[in-house]
Amino acid sequence: MDVKTKLLVLNNMEVVETDGDGECLYYVLVLNSEENRxxxxxxxxxxxxxxxxxxxxxxxxxxxAFEQCGAEWYQSxxxxxxxYVPQQ
Numbered sequence: 001m002d003v004k005t006k007l008l009v010l011n012n013m014e015v016v017e018t019d020g021d022g023e024c025l026y027y028v029l030v031l032n033s034e035e036n037r038x039x040x041x042x043x044x045x046x047x048x049x050x051x052x053x054x055x056x057x058x059x060x061x062x063x064x065a066f067e068q069c070g071a072e073w074y075q076s077x078x079x080x081x082x083x084y085v086p087q088q
Contacts, residue, residue, distance in 0.1 A: 003070030003083050006043055010065050011080035013039065016058060018076065025074050028065070028081075029058040044068060 013036055019026040030036050032054050040050060045064050053060045065071040071081035078086065 001043070006069040007065070007071055007081045007083060009039055009043055010061060010069060010071075013061070015076070015080065018074070020074070025062055027060045028062040028074060030061055032057055032059050040064070 013030040015028055015030055017027075017029045036059060037050065040059070040061070041047075043064075045068070049064065050059070053063065062074070065074070065081045069081070070083050073082050073085045074080060075082065075086065
């Protein structure tokens with residue numbers, strides 16, 4: 001699966017909350033649902049890492065997006081995770 005397809009899958013998940021300061025993204029939370037877990041596993045999110053990134057209600061997908069899916073930037077008004085850093 002190519003980078004754009006992986007990011008599309010991630011960006012199709014409903015984001016519940018994000019936090020960042022414009023330079024550093026601290027987290028991107030999605031619901032901890034069976035559907036989201038299945039999509040993440042399909043993308044190659046290892047169970048061991050998934051358990052480290054999940055809470056009772058949410059999963060933080062930010063590290064996985066950058067380290068395993070090719071994301072270079074996150075900006076909600078550009079669609080979420082993208083594979084380039086936009087010009088400022």
